[in-house]
Amino acid sequence: MFALTGVLLFASMLRNCFNLPRFRGLKGVVVEQAKPQLNFKSYSNGSFQTQTEQYLKQHFGYREPLIRLHNQYLWDFYGKTPVSEGQIVFGKDGWIYEPWVVRDYYQTLFFTHADNAEEMTRLLKGEAKRLYQLQHILEPYGKYLFVCMPPSKDMIYPEYLPENHDTRHEGEEKMSARFFVKDEYARLGVNFLDLGQDFLLMKDTADFMLFPTTGTHWSRYASLFAADTLIRYMEYLGDINMRNLVIGPRTLADAEDQDKDLENLLNLIRALPRPQYYYATATTDNDSTAVKPKMITIGDSFWWNIVQQLPMKEIFSAFPYWYYNSTIYYDKNHHSVDEVDLVDEILSTDFFNLFYSSTQLYRMNNDFTKKALIALCYDPEEIESINDDIEQSIRCDSKWMERLEERASTQGKTIDEVVSNERKWLVNKFPEKYFPALKDSIPTKRAKRVEAYYTLDSLSFIEQEIEKVILELKASEQKMVSIREKATKHNKTIDKALRDDAHWVVNNKIQRGVLKWHGTTKH
Amino acid sequence: MVFSSNIFLLYFMPVFFLVYFILPRKVRNYFLLLASLVFYAWGAPEFIIHLIVSVIANFYLVRWMNKTEKPGLKKLLCGISIAISIGLLFYFKYGNFTMNNINSVLGWFHAEPLKWTKILLPIGISFFSFQSVTYTLDTYRKVNEPMDKLSDYMLYIVMFPQLIAGPIVRYCDIADQIRNRESLYTDRLQGFYRFVIGLCKKVLIADVIGFQVDQVLGPSNYDVLTTEQLADIANKIATIDSTSAWIAIFAFTFQIYFDFAGYSDMAIGLGRMMGFKFPENFDNPYVSTTISEFWRRWHQTFSVFIKNYLYFPLGGSRVKTEARKYFNLWFCFLISGLWHGAAWNFVVYGALQGIFICADKLFLKRFNERLGRIPSVFFTFLIIVLTRCFFRIERIDLSWMFIKRLFAFDFTPFHFSDNPHLYVTMLVAAFFSFFTLSKFGLKVQDKVYFTDYNRRQHIIAFVVSIIAFVFCLGALNASGFSPFIYFRF
Structure with missing residues (x-):
C-alpha cells in the first residue's frame, strides 16, 4: 500500500511526462507564469522559487479535474466557488451577472472609480469634449469617428437582477455614466450609436434571447443584428454603400462557449441549468459596387462576438481591433x-469605432482620444521637448523626488522609470495643461505631417486622380450599368454615384500604397 | 518551501521518499541531510550559509566543551555556543524590533534616529535555534554524549520535517534515532495517514477560516502594510459590530490551532515514515479546564523547552519566596510571548498568559474546580479567545479597540446563509476541538493516532487518506484559481 501511495504521488509527474489522457481544460484567462530562469540573482532574491511554485501551480498534472472537483464541491454544498466570490452575482431564475454590471444598474459603479459624482462628471465631460474635437479634426479628411455603445445585461434584463444589491444608502449620491454621456454626446454632436436603445426596442418583439442567462455579453445571435445596425450607421455617416449583411437560417442548439462565458468561469463539472440558444451564419450580399472601408475598433470584449462571426474581410478592407487600446488583433503588422x-x-x-459598454466608460476610451489629439496636433519633436520639460520640473523639485525615490525603492524600479511614469501620469491627468492646443474647442494647430495631408496640393492631387478614375469608369459600359443601379438604389444622381465610386477607388489605392502623393509641405 | 504547496506535495515529497527508500540504510541519513539542506535553501537562500556555518561552529564548540576537564572553560564554551544560537535568533528576529524601539526613544528626545537596514527573518530560526540550545545544554549537563559525526548533528538541526515549525525536538529524545532507527511498513503507512490528517487540518480548516479572518482583521503580519492599509484596518476594527468581532476572534482561535497542529501532524507523519518518533505537540488544548492545563496541552515541545531550559535554571518553584516563584512563572510566559513574534502585542500576550497562570495557582484553579468540568472548559476557552486578540492584532491600541468592540454589545442578527462555508468549517473545527471531552472521543482519537492498525483498518485508512489528499490538492489549487473571461488592461 505504501508503494501504491508512492505511485499515486508520482501520478501528477507521470501525467506531465507521458501524454496520458487529458481532462476537460479549465476555462477563463489567467496571467500565465513564464518558465522561470535560474541564475544566481533570481535564486538568491527568491524570485526563481516564487515563480517556479507559481509555474508548477499552473502546470501540474491533473490540475483541471482537481480544481473542477473542488469547485463542484463548493458549489453543491455552499453555492459558491472561488470565482463566484468576486466575479459573479447570482440573480433570479438562474441568471448570473458580473458584479460591476449590477453596480452599474444601481448607479453606484462609478463611485469605485471616482470620489464623487462631480469628479466623474468632470472626467466624462472632458472625454466627450475630446471625442468632439477628434471627430471634427478627422471629418474634413473623410474620416469618421463615432462612439458605439453596446447594451449591458442589466439594462436589457433588469428583472432578473438580485435584490439588495443597492449598496448606496438613501440620500447618498448615485450616478449613471451611461445616461450622462448620452446627453453630453447629443449636446456636443458627437457621433453616437446607442445599440442599447435598439436592444430595448427589440426586447419585446424578438423571439430570441438578447443576452444569455449564464453569459455576460450579448448573445451570439443578437450580436448579428447589432452588427447589421452598425454597418447601416456607417453607411449613413460616411454616405457610402457597404455590403449588406445576410443572416442565414437559425438553429436552436446548446450554448456555445461565448454564450456561457460567465458560467465557464465557475469551472464546474456539471453545467448550470440554462435554455438553448439560436445560432446562425452571417454572410454578405454580392454588391460589387460596395466599398470596403478600413475601420479601427477601440473597445472592450463585446466586439469579439461581432468580429468572430461576421465575414469581416468581405465588409472591410481592414478591421484592426485595438482591444482596450492595448493589444491589437486582426492586424498582421502590429x-x-x-x-x-x-x-x-x-x-x-476611414472609420474609428469607439466601442465600450457602459460599465467600461470610466476607462475614458483607454486614453485613445488624448493620445490621438496630441499626435495630430503636435510634432514628435515638440512632444519630446514638452515631455523633457515635465521630467525636468519633476527632478528640480526635491520633495517630489524624495517621494519618487521612496516609490522606486518599494517598487524595485529605477528612478528614471519612476520619473517617466510620473510624467505619463501628469500628461494623462492634465493633458490640456501641457498641450495647450487641446484647450481649443476644435484645435486648429496641426502636426506637420497632418497639415501636409491637408494641403490644397494634396487635395488637388486627389481631385485629379478622381477625375482620371471617372473617365475610366465612363469608358466601361459594364461598370456604368452597376453605377446606374447604385444611383437608383440610393436615390443619387448618376454623377454623384460616379464620383463617390471614384473617390473610394482613389482612397483605396492610397491606403494600399498603390497611389502616393509625395508632397510634404504646403505651397 | 511549505508542506502545503504543490512543489512539496507533488515533487519534493515523492522524489525524496522514492530515493530515500531505494538507498541503502547507511547512506539514508546523508541523503536526508542533503534533502533538508535543499528544502531550506529553497525557502531561505540568503540564510543557508549562516545556518551551515553556525551549525559547524556549534558542533566543534560542543565537542571541545565535552572533552575539556576545566570547569571554567567548559562553562565558557557552553556560553559561547548558546550565545551563537541565541545571538543569531536575537539579531534576525529582534534586530528590527529593538532598533525601532531605540529610535522611538531617541525620537522623544528629538535625537537623530540610528540608521538601520531592515533584516528579513529567516524561516524556522526560532525552532532550530532552540534545538541547538538543547544540544549544547544536554551535552553540558551530561544527559547525552555529543554526536560523533558532524553530519548527524547537522541532520538533527536541519531535518526538514521539523525544521520550519517544529516540533522542537530535544537532542536527548532523538539522538539514538538518528544513529539507529527502523521504519516498518506500518510506520510508513501510518505516517502517511498522519501527514494527510495534518494537511486536512491546514488546508480544509485553517486556510478556509484564515481567509475570512484576514478579510476582517487584515493580514497577520502588519509589518508589510502601508500606512493607508493600516488605517483601513483600524477603521474596520473601529466600526466592526460585536457579532462580527466575536465570529472573527473565535474563527482565529480555531484557525491558529488547526494551522499549527496541522503542521505538527505533517511533521510527525513525515518523521514516522522515515522511522523517527517525534514528540507530540498538541493534546486537545481547547478541552483544558485551566490555563495551566492549556499550556501543558498547547505546543507541548515548546512548553517543555521553556520549563527545562528557562524555568528550572531560574530556580523554578524551588525558590525562597512565593513572589519569586510567581515572578519566574510570569517571566517565562513573558519570554514565550516574545518568542512568538517581535512586537509589543506578543509581549502583552505573554504577560497576560503569565498573569493567568499565576492566578491559576492563586485562586483560578480552585474556582474552575468548583465550576465543574464542562463550564470550566468553556471559561478557560473564553480566556484563551480573549487573549488571542493580542496575538492576532499586531498593534496594542487596535487590539484594545477590538476588545472594546467585542463588549460594545452592538450585535447584529446572525445569518448562517451569509457565509455557510465559514460557519460549517467553524462548526467542524469546534467539533474536533472539543471531541475529546467525551470518553468516546478520546477512544476514537487513540484508535486513529496511537494504535497500530490491522489489515482492514489499513485499507480503510489508506482509501480515506488518498481521497482526502486529492481533495486537499484540489482545495489548495482551486483557492488561487480565479480566472477572467478576457484579459482587461
Whole structure:
C-alpha cells in the first residue's frame, strides 16, 4: 500500500511526462507564469522559487479535474466557488451577472472609480469634449469617428437582477455614466450609436434571447443584428454603400462557449441549468459596387462576438481591433498600440469605432482620444521637448523626488522609470495643461505631417486622380450599368454615384500604397 | 518551501521518499541531510550559509566543551555556543524590533534616529535555534554524549520535517534515532495517514477560516502594510459590530490551532515514515479546564523547552519566596510571548498568559474546580479567545479597540446563509476541538493516532487518506484559481 501511495504521488509527474489522457481544460484567462530562469540573482532574491511554485501551480498534472472537483464541491454544498466570490452575482431564475454590471444598474459603479459624482462628471465631460474635437479634426479628411455603445445585461434584463444589491444608502449620491454621456454626446454632436436603445426596442418583439442567462455579453445571435445596425450607421455617416449583411437560417442548439462565458468561469463539472440558444451564419450580399472601408475598433470584449462571426474581410478592407487600446488583433503588422505610428494609422483609416459598454466608460476610451489629439496636433519633436520639460520640473523639485525615490525603492524600479511614469501620469491627468492646443474647442494647430495631408496640393492631387478614375469608369459600359443601379438604389444622381465610386477607388489605392502623393509641405 | 504547496506535495515529497527508500540504510541519513539542506535553501537562500556555518561552529564548540576537564572553560564554551544560537535568533528576529524601539526613544528626545537596514527573518530560526540550545545544554549537563559525526548533528538541526515549525525536538529524545532507527511498513503507512490528517487540518480548516479572518482583521503580519492599509484596518476594527468581532476572534482561535497542529501532524507523519518518533505537540488544548492545563496541552515541545531550559535554571518553584516563584512563572510566559513574534502585542500576550497562570495557582484553579468540568472548559476557552486578540492584532491600541468592540454589545442578527462555508468549517473545527471531552472521543482519537492498525483498518485508512489528499490538492489549487473571461488592461 505504501508503494501504491508512492505511485499515486508520482501520478501528477507521470501525467506531465507521458501524454496520458487529458481532462476537460479549465476555462477563463489567467496571467500565465513564464518558465522561470535560474541564475544566481533570481535564486538568491527568491524570485526563481516564487515563480517556479507559481509555474508548477499552473502546470501540474491533473490540475483541471482537481480544481473542477473542488469547485463542484463548493458549489453543491455552499453555492459558491472561488470565482463566484468576486466575479459573479447570482440573480433570479438562474441568471448570473458580473458584479460591476449590477453596480452599474444601481448607479453606484462609478463611485469605485471616482470620489464623487462631480469628479466623474468632470472626467466624462472632458472625454466627450475630446471625442468632439477628434471627430471634427478627422471629418474634413473623410474620416469618421463615432462612439458605439453596446447594451449591458442589466439594462436589457433588469428583472432578473438580485435584490439588495443597492449598496448606496438613501440620500447618498448615485450616478449613471451611461445616461450622462448620452446627453453630453447629443449636446456636443458627437457621433453616437446607442445599440442599447435598439436592444430595448427589440426586447419585446424578438423571439430570441438578447443576452444569455449564464453569459455576460450579448448573445451570439443578437450580436448579428447589432452588427447589421452598425454597418447601416456607417453607411449613413460616411454616405457610402457597404455590403449588406445576410443572416442565414437559425438553429436552436446548446450554448456555445461565448454564450456561457460567465458560467465557464465557475469551472464546474456539471453545467448550470440554462435554455438553448439560436445560432446562425452571417454572410454578405454580392454588391460589387460596395466599398470596403478600413475601420479601427477601440473597445472592450463585446466586439469579439461581432468580429468572430461576421465575414469581416468581405465588409472591410481592414478591421484592426485595438482591444482596450492595448493589444491589437486582426492586424498582421502590429501586436500592440505602442508599436503603432498613430498619425500614419489615423490617416490611413476611414472609420474609428469607439466601442465600450457602459460599465467600461470610466476607462475614458483607454486614453485613445488624448493620445490621438496630441499626435495630430503636435510634432514628435515638440512632444519630446514638452515631455523633457515635465521630467525636468519633476527632478528640480526635491520633495517630489524624495517621494519618487521612496516609490522606486518599494517598487524595485529605477528612478528614471519612476520619473517617466510620473510624467505619463501628469500628461494623462492634465493633458490640456501641457498641450495647450487641446484647450481649443476644435484645435486648429496641426502636426506637420497632418497639415501636409491637408494641403490644397494634396487635395488637388486627389481631385485629379478622381477625375482620371471617372473617365475610366465612363469608358466601361459594364461598370456604368452597376453605377446606374447604385444611383437608383440610393436615390443619387448618376454623377454623384460616379464620383463617390471614384473617390473610394482613389482612397483605396492610397491606403494600399498603390497611389502616393509625395508632397510634404504646403505651397 | 511549505508542506502545503504543490512543489512539496507533488515533487519534493515523492522524489525524496522514492530515493530515500531505494538507498541503502547507511547512506539514508546523508541523503536526508542533503534533502533538508535543499528544502531550506529553497525557502531561505540568503540564510543557508549562516545556518551551515553556525551549525559547524556549534558542533566543534560542543565537542571541545565535552572533552575539556576545566570547569571554567567548559562553562565558557557552553556560553559561547548558546550565545551563537541565541545571538543569531536575537539579531534576525529582534534586530528590527529593538532598533525601532531605540529610535522611538531617541525620537522623544528629538535625537537623530540610528540608521538601520531592515533584516528579513529567516524561516524556522526560532525552532532550530532552540534545538541547538538543547544540544549544547544536554551535552553540558551530561544527559547525552555529543554526536560523533558532524553530519548527524547537522541532520538533527536541519531535518526538514521539523525544521520550519517544529516540533522542537530535544537532542536527548532523538539522538539514538538518528544513529539507529527502523521504519516498518506500518510506520510508513501510518505516517502517511498522519501527514494527510495534518494537511486536512491546514488546508480544509485553517486556510478556509484564515481567509475570512484576514478579510476582517487584515493580514497577520502588519509589518508589510502601508500606512493607508493600516488605517483601513483600524477603521474596520473601529466600526466592526460585536457579532462580527466575536465570529472573527473565535474563527482565529480555531484557525491558529488547526494551522499549527496541522503542521505538527505533517511533521510527525513525515518523521514516522522515515522511522523517527517525534514528540507530540498538541493534546486537545481547547478541552483544558485551566490555563495551566492549556499550556501543558498547547505546543507541548515548546512548553517543555521553556520549563527545562528557562524555568528550572531560574530556580523554578524551588525558590525562597512565593513572589519569586510567581515572578519566574510570569517571566517565562513573558519570554514565550516574545518568542512568538517581535512586537509589543506578543509581549502583552505573554504577560497576560503569565498573569493567568499565576492566578491559576492563586485562586483560578480552585474556582474552575468548583465550576465543574464542562463550564470550566468553556471559561478557560473564553480566556484563551480573549487573549488571542493580542496575538492576532499586531498593534496594542487596535487590539484594545477590538476588545472594546467585542463588549460594545452592538450585535447584529446572525445569518448562517451569509457565509455557510465559514460557519460549517467553524462548526467542524469546534467539533474536533472539543471531541475529546467525551470518553468516546478520546477512544476514537487513540484508535486513529496511537494504535497500530490491522489489515482492514489499513485499507480503510489508506482509501480515506488518498481521497482526502486529492481533495486537499484540489482545495489548495482551486483557492488561487480565479480566472477572467478576457484579459482587461
